[in-house]
Amino acid sequence: MEKRVINPWTWQNERNYVQAVEVSNVQSTLYVSGQTAISADGISSDADMETQLTLALKSLEHVITEAGFECSNIVRLNIYTTATNELWPHFPIFQQWIVKHGTQQALTLLEVKSLFETLKVELEATVVK
Template identity: 70%
Template sequence: MEKRIINPWQWQDSRSYVQAVEVKQVKGTLYCSGQAAVHADGQSSTDDMKTQLILAMQNLEQIISEAGYECKNIVRLNVYTTSTAELWPCFDIFQNWIAKHGIKQALTLMEVKSLFETLKVELEATVVK
């Protein structure tokens, strides 16, 4: 697999994403459903945004790993949240996770009216091999 990052500007670098990712010679593509703070028993978390974000990232990592892919090859990541105001103070946790895995992904962040049950944040990814 061959990846090329397209960044006509530099301002996005401090926000932990890229403007576009071109991928060639892909051996496989994994489309992940939105991963949120749902425990292994199927119970939705009622915890705060920070705790939910951490669990959502862990769940996404588990899906990617069990499928035989690597987080570093996430090329598209959509973040849905019920409150950007609650998410921003936790954004460094997200950025550290991105840096830890060396991810260079196109990113969309959207505030939505609601998510399933008590969920506050959901991560939807496309990963290549």
């Protein structure tokens, strides 16, 4: 697999994403459903945004590695949140996770009216190998 990052500007670097990712010679693609702060028993968290973001990242990492892929090969990541203003103060948690895995992904952040039950943040990814 070969990846090429397309960044016509530099400002996105401080936000830990890229403008586009071209992928060629792909062996396999993994489409990961939105990962949230739901326990292994299927119970939705009613914790604060920081806790839910941390749990969603752990869940995302778990699904990706369980499938035999690597987080460094995430090429597309969508973040859905019910409150962007609550998410921003905790965005460094996300950025540290991205740096830890050396991920360079296209990214979209969307504020939505609601998520399932009591959830505040959901992460949806496309991963290649």
